[in-house]
Amino acid sequence: MKLLRNRGNDRVIDHLREAGVPSAMRVATSAISAFGVHALLDGARRMPAAKLLVPPPHTLAEAVVGSIADRAERNRLSLRGAASRAISWLDRVETRVAPGRLPQSTLIVDADARGTAAMVGACALTTEGLGLTPADRLGIVQLAEDDDEVAMFAEWFDDQWQALAPAHSAHSAIRDVFAPLASRRAAAEVYLRTLDAIFADLGEGSDEESIVKSATGIRDTVIWSKLYRFQRDGAIGAIDKLQRFGGCILADSVGLEAVSERLRNGGRSSFSVIPRGCDTILGRAHVEPDRPCAA
Known part of the structure; x- marks a missing residue:
């Protein structure tokens, strides 16, 4: 077991890419953003199967568009494309919802090159969790270095997964969080919303x-x-x-x-x-x- 700095060349995304193209994933994430999912799937020839464990959908809405660090991506108008890809991936995964917020995130990724990579800690499916944008320096990410440690993380995830009942409504609720971001909107809507925000209280x-x-x-x-x-x-x-x-x-x-x-x-x-x-x-x-x- 070792600690990742999650910056420079020691980021979560770097270790995932070293493992190779993901073929299957088990993910327990405390937050999820369109840009985070897009970065995770970058380079994948097909959408990998996955088991996704998330907190209640209403807690995900704030992070789904990314943080202030993702403003550059939003300014490039890439949010709709990232949200569309996230929805395509969500339609292929099994989803279960925890009763409350998750205290940490867990990523267990089966890849085609170097086997399985497993991480736990502040490694949510966001650009901060993957190390693509600056994250809270107090966050800790641990990386499994051998098969026994990977098996320990996998056993913990499977126990949590079995304890939660599957619910189709949960998948629909999470999908609905991304749907408004992926839909096409009239260009005039941005202008009208801006005017409304400026003059609504005048x-x-x-x-x-x-x-x-x-x-x-x-x-x-x-x-x-x-x-x-x-x-x-x-x-x-x-x-x-x-x-x-x-x-x-x-x-x-x-x-x-x-x-x-x-x-x-x-x-x-x-x-x-x-x-x-x-x-x-x-x-x-x-x-x-x-x-x-x-x-």
């Missing part, structure tokens, strides 16, 4: 009646009467943001209305360049036949 905005009250006399001013409807909307929005947030950024750009006005009222020598397709939007009636217009 309260209701003010409308025109509450901002431009008759008593203020704004509606009777010459300036207000000269504004187009969209300009009034902009002014109301700016006042609303000043009142609610104490600041506002007001920006403007030349839009189709300005282009349309130019086409209707421009001089005979004007040459208008507009985006392709906008000529249909503006209407050919706005463009005089003898004035050039490039789209």
